[in-house]
Every structure is written in C-alpha cells, then in structure tokens.
Amino acid sequence: MLEVALRHDFADFTLDARFEAPAGITILFGRSGSGKSTVVNIAAGLLRPDAGKITSGGRVLLDTRNGVCLPPHRRRLGYIFQEGRLFPHLTVRQNLRYGAWFAPRGAAREESGRVVELLGIGHLLDRRPGALSGGEKQRVAIGRALLSAPQLILADEPLAALDEARKSGILPYFERLRDEVSVPILYVSHSASEVARLATSVVALEAGRIVRQGSAAEVLSDPSVLPAGAREAGAVLTARVLRHHADGLTELAAGGVPLFLPRLAQAPGSEMRLRVAAHDVILSRDRPEGLSALNILPGTIAELRPGDGPGAIVALDTPAGRLLARITRRSAAALGLAQGGSAHAVIKAVSIAPADIGAGPRAGETRDLIPE
Numbered sequence: 001m002l003e004v005a006l007r008h009d010f011a012d013f014t015l016d017a018r019f020e021a022p023a024g025i026t027i028l029f030g031r032s033g034s035g036k037s038t039v040v041n042i043a044a045g046l047l048r049p050d051a052g053k054i055t056s057g058g059r060v061l062l063d064t065r066n067g068v069c070l071p072p073h074r075r076r077l078g079y080i081f082q083e084g085r086l087f088p089h090l091t092v093r094q095n096l097r098y099g100a101w102f103a104p105r106g107a108a109r110e111e112s113g114r115v116v117e118l119l120g121i122g123h124l125l126d127r128r129p130g131a132l133s134g135g136e137k138q139r140v141a142i143g144r145a146l147l148s149a150p151q152l153i154l155a156d157e158p159l160a161a162l163d164e165a166r167k168s169g170i171l172p173y174f175e176r177l178r179d180e181v182s183v184p185i186l187y188v189s190h191s192a193s194e195v196a197r198l199a200t201s202v203v204a205l206e207a208g209r210i211v212r213q214g215s216a217a218e219v220l221s222d223p224s225v226l227p228a229g230a231r232e233a234g235a236v237l238t239a240r241v242l243r244h245h246a247d248g249l250t251e252l253a254a255g256g257v258p259l260f261l262p263r264l265a266q267a268p269g270s271e272m273r274l275r276v277a278a279h280d281v282i283l284s285r286d287r288p289e290g291l292s293a294l295n296i297l298p299g300t301i302a303e304l305r306p307g308d309g310p311g312a313i314v315a316l317d318t319p320a321g322r323l324l325a326r327i328t329r330r331s332a333a334a335l336g337l338a339q340g341g342s343a344h345a346v347i348k349a350v351s352i353a354p355a356d357i358g359a360g361p362r363a364g365e366t367r368d369l370i371p372e
C-alpha cells in the first residue's frame, strides 16, 4: 500500500492531494496541467514538496514534518518512462540483469524467468534495443523495473510515445502486471481507455486537487467528473464471454443482459471490461423496433447533466451497469427525458473500439489487497 498526502505551491499552481494506492494499478487521471507529473516527481524524490508524507509498504519515503526525504535511489522504485530508456549497447538479457543488480541483497524479488514469461520477451533476450520495436522496448523496460525488487512502480504516461497498434499490443501486458504483481503501480494517464482497461483504482485530478477517487467504473460513470472532457466520456461495463457465434459475433452477459460484439479472442467464461463511449450510445424513450443495432438496454435515468454547449450527458442505470450517453439538450427536451424516467440505450455492436475492450478483473471492484 502506498499512502500519499501532499501540498505544494508553484507560482500559479497549488497541489493539494491525499490518496492511497493499493496493490494493482492506481491511475492518476486528469487533463494536462492537473498535477499528475508533480505527484509522480514528488513520489520519485525529484521534487521536495512544501509539506507532505509518503509511505510505501509502511516505509516512510517522505515526511516533511520530521525532516525525512529519502533520495531517489533509496526509495526502492521501479520506473517506466515514455520511451524505454534501455542501454543501447547492452542486450535485452543484460538490460534485465542491470535491473536485478539494483535489487538490494536479500530482497524478495520477482524471478527473472517469470518476468520474461509475463512480458513475452523470451525470444528477444539476445537482441540489442536498436533491433526492438517501440512496444518490445517498453516491455523490456517494464521487466527491468520489476527485477529491481521495487516496492513501488512509477509509470508516467508509459504508452504516450506509442502508436495505436503498439499501444493495443502492450495493454494486455499491463493487465497482467496489474493482476499478477503485488507491487503498487502509480500510473499517469489522460486516456479514458487506459483507465477503463487498466485501473484497479483511479485518482482523478483537476487543477491540483482530487475531484474523485474510486474504481474505474465509479469514476468513469460519474458525469460530474469528466477529467478528460465530455468528448472522452464513457462508462465501463463488466461482462463475461458467453459464446462465439458462427456469424462472427461474440455474445457476452453483462448483469444478465446479452451484449453482442465483433468476435473477441477470449474464451467463454472470460471476464471482460468494456468502455462504452458516451457518444456511441443512442437513447430512445420507448424500446425501438426495426433497428439494426443489436444491443438495446432498458434503464432508468439517474442524472441528466447539461454541458456548456448544446450537449448533455445522461447517466442511465441499466441491468448491465451504468451507461453514459452524450446527446443534445434539444433531443433530451424533445424526448422528455428527466431524472427518474425510463429510456433505452442503443449500442451498435461495432462501435466499441478494440482498445476499449480488455481483460478483467471487475472494473467496479477494488481487488483484495495482497500483503507486501
């Protein structure tokens, strides 16, 4: 467990944040300039705040009141940067050994064979970084960080330098990291997709303050908190793969409701997280007939929140979970939508982007803490 309480003033900006990060991935989520990197820089020991306390697995890294501020190399941190920052003259194997070399003697650390397997880099061990793709470099960098026996991993926008294809290639490895490694990972992102797929817990920042904290489902489905803006709004559903159909569709069950998506690779029984973008949800007051869309979910309007412009966000509680829909205020008025009223959400099977579909665990639950 990581416990953080910080206060710091820059000339035009005040950071005032208090949160806890359990094992798994805690995403610091917010727009540019909200203070995410400042939190990470303080946790890393690169910036000494005006006031604050940070403990990691019970160890005090920072306590300004008692004059404690451990230097970065004594904090037992693993870093994952935007670019891998591997040593170009060393092979992958040697880069990984370099990480292990930093582990304190006797420290419990991941076994290198397991890390190599976890990250799927066994076939790359004899190559030098120049012969790796961006995504492969990043996987090696994650391995190097894990092998240094860190008590905390800091990942500052680790996917930002990768194109969409590489991003979706590496997301499953972060999912495995979340589910199989017991070290807390503090992960900076301004991408709702990354939050939906990866977060064990989310700390949403706005102008240096925490505006919401909770599971990915809780934070992303709250229309009063849209750290990435209304355009990026979208809720997260948890669903289980039921069966693959011969016509190329996969049927999932979400809270007892069937959902159809283009064929997924996961086997029946797999737990999935799906981010359904608010702009991909159409609302209808009555159950629509004669419509091509396969997914029609009845629900109750929990909230109708007008935006600054012509749009509004509607939060609809369905048996599958809460959905957000972005519609115009004009449509909301024409349909007579109001809090407490009923409506149907219509989602096209093909509208959910592959980058928004990931493996469990359940998005609405913070998983059990693993003792460190």
Ligand SMILES: Nc1ncnc2c1ncn2[C@@H]1O[C@H](COP(=O)(O)OP(=O)(O)OP(=O)(O)O)[C@@H](O)[C@H]1O
Binding pocket: 010, 011, 012, 013, 030, 031, 032, 033, 034, 035, 036, 037, 038, 039, 190
């Ligand atoms: N050394 C500094 N001196 C003065 N102001 C600073 C300093 N470092 C950061 N700031 C300000 O603090 C605020 C938060 O910056 P920070 O880098 O933490 O944001 P961020 O959420 O990580 O943004 P981004 O997503 O763009 O990286 C910004 O307004 C920034 O200008």
